[in-house]
Amino acid sequence: MTSAKPLNVLFLCTGNSARSILAEAIMNRVGVGKFKAWSAGSMPAGQVNPHALALLEKLNYPTADLRSKPWDEFSRATNPQAPELDFVFTVCDNAAGEVCPIWPGQPMSAHWGLPDPAAVEGTEAEKAIAFADAYRMLNNRINIFVNLPLASLDSMSLQKRLNEIGKTQGEPKPA
Template structure:
């Protein structure tokens, strides 16, 4: 008997960078075990070009990526969600739709790379840092022993992952 993949939704206000990057990383690292989606409360309707560029450079499939509303995931026929993660501060403070099935949720806030200022190189570095931090957090998550954790322990682990402060290469220098 094959177990269905667990559905994970990453939320961010505009669904143009962080949540999109998280979706692609989860679909790679959690392949077969997890199926990731992303959405926003106020989607821009486009994926940020630096996010697409970075993901393509790293070998991710970007063909199906699009900026979409979280309302798609509360509508009839939407996938039943097992986990919902907010990856920006605005989405964490907003009133989310009702998610059928009461998915486990946590906040994994990260700086918005699309708000980065500076040279083109510095802006692209912000996207690379976002990818690296999400890759680390999602890597920890997909390796959790989910079957052996009760709901309270699982919630604590997910909250802890969101509090992990990942240093950027510029902070190490």
């Protein structure tokens, strides 16, 4: 799997307000030139979680174009202009269990679930820690992914690696 044009990646979560938004921003920064990322949800919240925006802004990510959107935007059945997807990753357990639309192309998919930082109750500091933890896990997984030798992996090997990445919690391991 090698391409002169960036490979298209979609991150899915039910509400598309926190984890998938973080993943979209991270991928578009670390995968620039190699990957183009979007995020969507099965039942979008309609707005990006303010804690996710605050964290991304603190880390100097552009946030003006981030928005909570339905996954129908990426289905050719409802949007003939939808980009052809190369990869689809679910980042929440609910979205992983839902019946997804038919995606354009034949994207490889994997479940990269992690705890929902938006569900954390407590002080502002505790919420900030939850978002920082989600960011760290996604950043680690995405860095491992963008450094995979895609051109030298067959589809079965790549699928195995994608599934393994979804179990990564700590620091990135070499590809």
